[in-house]
Amino acid sequence: MFSLTDLGEASGSHSKAPGLFAVNADGSRMRMLVRQTQNFITTDGTDRDALHWNHRLKMIPEPGAGVKNDQLLLVEMGGVDGFYVESPVWMNVNTGSTRAYTDAAPANSFHWVVNDQGAPRATVAMKDGRVQAHWLPPGKTEWAQLYDAPSLNQPFQLEGVSAQGELYVSHVPKGGTYRVLTRYDAQAQAPMDPPLVRVPGFDFQGHLIREGGTVLGVRTMADSEATVWLDERMKKFQAQVDQLLVGKLNSIQCRRCGQPDMVALVRSYNDHDPGKLWLYQAKPPQGENRWRAIGRIREAVQPDQMAGVDLQTIKARDGHELPVWITRPDNAKGPLPAVVLVHGGPWVRGSSWQWNDWPQYLASRGYVVIEPEFRGSTGYGEAHFRAGFRQWGQAMQDDVTDALRWAQKKGLASDRACIMGASYGGYATLMGLAKDPEVYRCGVAWVAVSDLELLVQGSWWVPDDFGMARRLTIPEMVGDGRQDAAMLAANSPVRLAARMKAPLLLAYGEEDRRVPLAHGTRMRDALAAAARPPEWVTYAGEAHGFTKRENRLDFARRVEVFLGKHLAPAQQ
Known part of the structure; x- marks a missing residue:
């Protein structure tokens, strides 16, 4: 059973959906179960009976x-x-x-x-x-x-159900800070206490591992992925795997889990290595070993040349605790030129302890990469999440600059810094250049929000996919278009172009419906009117992010050249 994605097609193309295909174990009888809007695979002719996309x-x-x-x-x-x-x-x-x-x-x-x-x-x-x-x-x-x-x-979120009908939920206990996993008490009509899984310092974010109706364990996220096995046999097997594959996070998927004929797929990875896949067969076919390496993820990556990733917790200017990810070349000595990489969302978790492409790409060019989990980010407690409400361009933005200042004081980063990011991260890039023009030498913003009034209120002339969010969450999380009009205007980069002094690379997808191209053209025109025209590029067919290989490569090369020009790498 599989779906398909065409990496040669831009993200905004509407010509193909992933579809759903089936094939027999011996490779025979390929058939389409769910359509794509046009076919690009040969099947056995059952396409006419396939469901819509x-x-x-x-x-x-x-x-x-x-x-x-x-x-x-x-x-x-x-x-x-x-x-x-x-x-x-x-x-x-x-x-x-x-x-x-x-x-x-x-x-x-x-x-x-x-x-x-x-x-x-x-x-x-x-x-x-x-x-x-x-x-x-x-x-x-x-x-x-x-x-x-x-x-x-x-009051809580649904996480799963057992074969016996037990309902698993996650919630923030009364008087607590972090989300936990527990069962639902039908008689009390409330989540049970004590919790089943608590992740110290982090919200529970994860899923149940089930087989045969039994909950065998829970996969969750702390600074890195972690598995809490409830099944003693799988707990023992995890320990054996960790002893065999030392220095790696070892994520296990299995069938017949813990049984004498168990089959398991293990992804073994760390911050330097995207990962290697291992197949374990408790009863292998004759002539085969129990363990067999079956492939590498991003096999061109050379782990010994990658940078280390570290999570720090710092104090923002108002005393608020702020998680910050640092990616820094292993052989670096002294402060390095810094790239502050701001995650999108913004109401998501930004990163975790593993190999990630943009931080590693930038670190390989001689930069220290600083990724703040600014207030409003999820995964670090309810208070941290809600502290970001109505704080676009304000406390959320101060967190980004405070993370850079901390890295500079610690000797990790020099006074040469640029800021970059996509979507909300692009907004923070634009606001960083406007609010703290003395801090950043340059900025790279792609698919960036530039006009908060357009984001919050929308426009008949600028179609987007924010309609439901405007009805449910945007007024409380970003601002109300009428009551907060002055605040939104004061924190809209498109109105602050005259305050931006540093060079800017601005990129958009021409088919973006999350952050429409109008955000980009308005920002570009405002900067041109302020005699600060940006370096401008758009990608035909792309939407909210670039997926076509040649576009991804083109943008990465533009970023490398742009940073090399305005933010000299460490060896220069």
Whole structure:
């Protein structure tokens, strides 16, 4: 079972969806199950029976789960009243026939939690601009409401369900700081205490590892990925793998987990190495070893030439604790020219301890890379997340500069610094050049928000995909278009072009509907009017990010040349 992505096609192209294909284990009978809008693969002619492109795979029921092995669970994606919804659909992989899930589940659900048999047991839906969660308690035939809450104030989140019908949820305990994983207490109608998994210093972000209806463990994220095995056999196997593959994070996926005939795929990686894949067979075929290396991820990368990654926690100017990632060449001596790389989102976690392409690319050119997890980033506690509300260009921006100042005081970075980022990171780049013009020698911004009024209020003449966010979250997280008009104007880079002094590389995708090209052209024109024209490039067919190989290479080379011109690397 597989989907396809054409890396030779730009991200904004609408000519192909990923589709869904099936093939027999011996390579015979290739068939299309879910269409792409145009075909580029030869199948056995069943394409005419394939489902429309707006279907995606939800799950493949496990062997022994009581479901025939020719059945798949898909979801049909659609929209109701401007909100995204999903509808479960069963498909026979051999015949292409389908049947809809017909039980009286809550309407307008956009998230379905299913058990190992593919039976829905919990849903999250939208109604009247509020989020409603429901579940089907064990032994019951009617759905029960778990909560009805504003989007930004949901009491907990659904994480999974066991074969016995136990519901797993994550929440921030009363008086607590970080999100934890626990079970839901049906009698108390609340999350259980104490939690099942707590990640010190971090929110729980992860998923359940299930097989045969049993929850074997939990995969979560601290500074790096971590696995908490609840199954003693898998806990023991993890220890054996870690002893064998020393100095690496070893992420295990398995079938027949912990059984005498277990088969496991292990990704072994660290901050220098994107990873190597190992196959483990507890009962290998005759003549084969239990362990076999089957491939490398990004095999052209030479780990011994890569840079180390470190997570530090610093104090911002107002005393707020701020996580900061530092990527620095291993052989570096003394302060290096710095690139402050600001993540997009902004309401996401920026990085983790592993190999990442942009920081490593920049470090290989002689720069120290500083990635602040500014307030508003997720994964570092509820207070850190909410401290970013209505702080675009303000405390969120100060965090970025404070991270650079800290690195300079620690002797990691010199006084030569540039700032760069995409999407929100591009916005922070533009604001950094306007708010702290004496700090940065240059900036690189791509698919960058430049006009907060356009972001918050939208425009009939500039189509984008922010409609639902404007209704649910943008007024509280960024600002209200009417009540906060002065604040939004004061923190819109397009209005601050005259304050920007440093050279700027500005890049956009011409088909971007998340941050439309109008953000770029307005910023470009404002800078030109201020006699500070940027270096400007757009990519045909690209959307919110560049995927076509030649475009990615072109942009990376432009960045290298631009930084080399305005921010001399360490060896110069």
